[in-house]
Amino acid sequence: MEYQILTDATADMSEEMLEGYPKLEIIPMQVEVGGEQFLFGPGGNLTVKQFYEMQRSGKFASTSQINPQTYYDHFEPVLKNGQDIFYLCFTSGLSGTYNTANMVIADLKEKYPERKIICVDTLCASVGEGFIVREALRMQKEGMSMEKLQKWTEEHKLQVCHWFTVDMLDHLRHGGRISAASAAIGTVLNIKPLLHVAEDGTLKVMDKPRGRKKAFKLQMSKMEQGWLPELGKLVVIGHGDSMETALELKETVLSKYPDSEVRIADIGPVIGAHTGPGMLALIFWGTTR
CATH class of the missing domain: 3.40.50.10170 (Rossmann fold)
Structure with missing residues (x-):
């Protein structure tokens, strides 16, 4: 049928x-x-x-x-x-x-x-x-x-692993994901929160690295710890109006996993409303949900 x-x-x-x-x-x-x-x-x-x-x-x-x-x-x-x-x-x-x-x-x-x-x-x-x-x-x-x-x-x-980094904290604050005080302190300290979609389907902050490079490395470490290419070699990189950073992450993924099928996609308004410009996501089949 x-x-x-x-x-x-x-x-x-x-x-x-x-x-x-x-x-x-x-x-x-x-x-x-x-x-x-x-x-x-x-x-x-x-x-x-x-x-x-x-x-x-x-x-x-x-x-x-x-x-x-x-x-x-x-x-x-x-x-x-x-x-x-x-x-x-x-x-x-x-x-x-x-x-x-x-x-x-x-x-x-x-x-x-x-x-x-x-x-x-x-x-x-x-x-x-x-x-x-x-x-x-x-x-x-x-x-x-x-x-x-x-x-x-x-x-x-x-087994769909979502690992996001957020560049701006104002939109997380506006959506009630973090407090105004946390947003203010995080901005001063250049914190780029690492978030994921948990097993119950909610969005949770998992780490608070300082600077995009550290956040970037944390994202890659999650894939290195538990990628499951036997389920499928598709890897999706999502970005919130940040193509240059998305291309950099794509190059990093392909250098380590040359047989992966890496695709880049825009993060649209539904999630972008909460995460703002500059968000970067790495999605893959894995054990590190």
Whole structure:
């Protein structure tokens, strides 16, 4: 039975990551920047470039979960087209989006009893979510059934390792991730927090290195400690309007792991609202989640 993979605009990916794989449908999300409402994703009115320009001008951003009507608008045409749905959702640890999706799915299952709808809480975010979506597309291309893909995703999603460094602390403070005092002290001391997406899907600060070089080394050490290329050689580097640094990290990864498949992707507004410009992420299959 043919099935359509869907995800939400939190899943940050580059076009290069999707080339040669089955069609993916991305559900847009609402973002507020400087008091103005925008839509990010297909058909939206906010680009990544515009978003970071606004942040660099001093504007703060916030996000909201996908509303039920938006889910109906994207799920129902797929079902009417005679396809089943496999939806990879933004982590429930950072949003109520997963619960909203399941509410809509329960209704649609009654309306379309002949169709199958699977919703997976990826427990991943941003380029980490994009990473597992791309890998699911790889499995689909190889002929994996939707039921087997669900089992595969549930078995492996906690092996998607997310390691982020943040360049500016103002946006973490604004989002309530750190206190105003911590942000002020951290800025003076040039602290570049190392964060990760934990097993419960929440964002946590793991270390507080001083300077980008030390943060950079800590990221690489996490990959060196537990990379699992047998699961897949894809490595994703995400950046918040910091391509030069992303390219530097790519060169470092390739020099140590020349057979890795390194891709660079923008970190979009949904996570960028909390992390700000200059964020750098390293995503890989591994044991150091």
